[in-house]
Amino acid sequence: MAHFNVSPRTFFAIIALIGLSACASISAVGPGPVEIGKSYRISTGEVWSKYPPQSRTNTAATMTIDGTILNTLSFVDGLKPGESIIYTSDRDKLIPKYRADMSASELVDFVLDSYSAQGLANGKMTDLRPEKFGTLDGYRFDFTGAYKSGLELSGTGKIAQQGDNLHIIIFYAPSEYYYGLRKDEVDGILASVSLL
Amino acid sequence: MLNRFKPVLFRYPLRLALLALGSTALMSCVSTDVPPIEAQAAPDDATDEGGIWYVTDKVEKDLQTSAIVERDPALNDYVSTVACRVTGPEYCKDLRVYIVKQPYFNASMAPNGMMQVWTGLLLRAENEDQLAYVLGHEFAHYRQRHSLKQWRQAKNMSNASLIFSVGAAAAGAGAAGVLGQAAALARLYGFSREAERESDDLGFDFFVAAGYAPGEAARTWEYLIAEAAESSSRRKRKSVARASVFATHPVTTERVENLQAKAAALPAGTPRREAFLAVTKPFLQQWLEQDLTLRDFGSSLFLTNTLIEDGDALGVLYFHRAEIYRLRRADGDNDLALADYQTASQYDDAPPENWRQMGDALAKAGKTDEAKTAWATYLEKAPDAPDRLLIQSYLDPDGA
């Protein structure tokens, strides 16, 4: 779902293709509780636009308020060992894969390395601390990076393992204006996680 | 389906149409025989070359403000100076070299003089001579105007294949049309190989004229072939240096032998290593980290072992090799990783993260007390560590 390569120069070409394809079913969610996959629920304070699950990237939901280039909130529900959060049609391509025995910093590296493999530039974890994910012991992390075009990004997220499976919530937005614009809302969402 | 409702006469206009089309396509065939570009020359705006420059100038502007350009002045000055040595003073001003933070072995040359050197190349070059050879090869693409030739070739090809594919499509033979395009593309690649060969030869001449050690030209490719043979990617093992400009124009044995033969006829010379190492060393850890995001453990191990043999920056290198084992998770890798973290810790240049990872590895091995010592050392060495709160929770699980 992450797309870090958007440049205006290629944009007309891309939208021409999208214009031809049928419109994706984007639905309104919130304000209020939203169930993510089969494992957990969050609660929003505002109306978000929600894209359907993408089995190819093991993404349970992707949500945005202003458009995914301007803010993206992505959810993974119970990633299994050996799975990845990157889609590639190239079966021979080497990509980061989740393992159940990863340490906290390895889990965050796994997420950020996966984003880097999709074009996130200069991805860097800037904070990592323990934080509950519902009743699970989880970790909260912040990061910075940039679209390849040079537009700088800030992000935050939360991860936790339930048994051998991994839940991920990750948010990113341009550091200029948009991250700050939605930060309180996203902090509220990250604090609202409850297991189903 | 549409054809069903066409009158029988359809066949006749189609033939006429194809005939007419053939003549229009031939009319627009342009010459691919272009002389080398002069120093400090720019094309006329009203030409195809002028248009290509206009667009690449804009791409260059975007690149200048992009997030993937390494802007370190010392490194940029150094690489640009080497480029000027190879191009000679006349063409020096025509090239603008950008160091691009991408972990692949790659360099590219845009028709307007925008040259990109990827950090994966700087990570793998052993000395200034090997860098200089690649820069000479890329400069040859510029001087011989290979982009313009290739564009014209593509234009002529697509005009020619249009006759075939549209004709075939109109006749209801979709697959044949696709095949026609594939054949046209294959011929395009054939043309590029000629350009590569020409750039090999000219690049070699430029780099020898600049006083570099002739044997280093072939050595660059020899190293790449050896690394690719160890790659974790099956396809990369088969085709050398994937995802680089050299992917579409493979480094063939024939090309390597060509460079070896040229070097054999000349005095050996001495490669320049010191200045190259001094300017690239500060970036070693960053570039190795980026290389590891590719998850090609075989290539990364081969590279790291090669660098360890060279004997510089061992704290960084043992730490990095431990990181490869940690991520690879093959049988016995936990032990190998721990051993390398411990070796790295003996060297002054090991990064602070070495102790965090060593702590994690020790904890995994059940050595809790030793792990705590390593984590505490990490926090001493990196008081502003982003994961300080997490590490403190390891040191004091009760949160006292």
Add this chain to the structure above:
Amino acid sequence: MAGSFFTLKQIRLLILIISMGAVVTACVTSSVNTTSNSHEAPKSGAQILLIQPDVELSLITASGLREPRADWSKQAQDLIIAEIEKNFAGNDHELRQHSLNMDDAHEVQLIKLHEAVGNTILLHRFFNQPLPSKKDKFDWSLGPGVATLADNYDADYALFIFARGAYASAARQATALVLAVAGVGVSTGDQAAFASLVNLKTGDIVWFNVTVTGSGVDMRKPSGAESVVKGLMKDNPLTNHTNDKAKS
């Protein structure tokens, strides 16, 4: 396979019909959005920065490759700027050209953010991907950080222009005619442009417009540039007000 071939052919015919229609009518269609945030009408004497328009025109070769043309692009850029200046000539706002100061890191971020916002608006307002979270709203903004631009350049608004065009070569026109006889439709040219006006106090995109024209309008010529800019500047709050007064 036969099914998809048929569809492709249908699409090509559709394009042909559209572009032929455009040739006949030389049509210019505009699609204006204005901010749903509260905003004051521009004060008289407003200072407007015209960010250097991004214009790229190309030649369509016989087989349909698009070959960029520097001379046409520069010519069209000059004509567009001249036409926009003409739009402002009748009112008391002041228009100034500005090219990006690449040494100012914050300015670079603002310009890149504008690209991102512009792309977002195009995608979700013009290409069939409406966002439910933006229902009945057009509140996209660059935020108050734009004060940097207002302060550095003593300006109240920034105007962004982005234009693309493609024109058939003689060989392409011949090809198109010949293929039309064979029942295959191909494009012989198109132009698209968008413009965006940013309030440099609030950062709000106060007005945003997309213009598409058929191959009958030619941006390389003064009359074509005039039509494109007329469509492009439609209903903008800076010149439209005076235009209305002039008309009435």
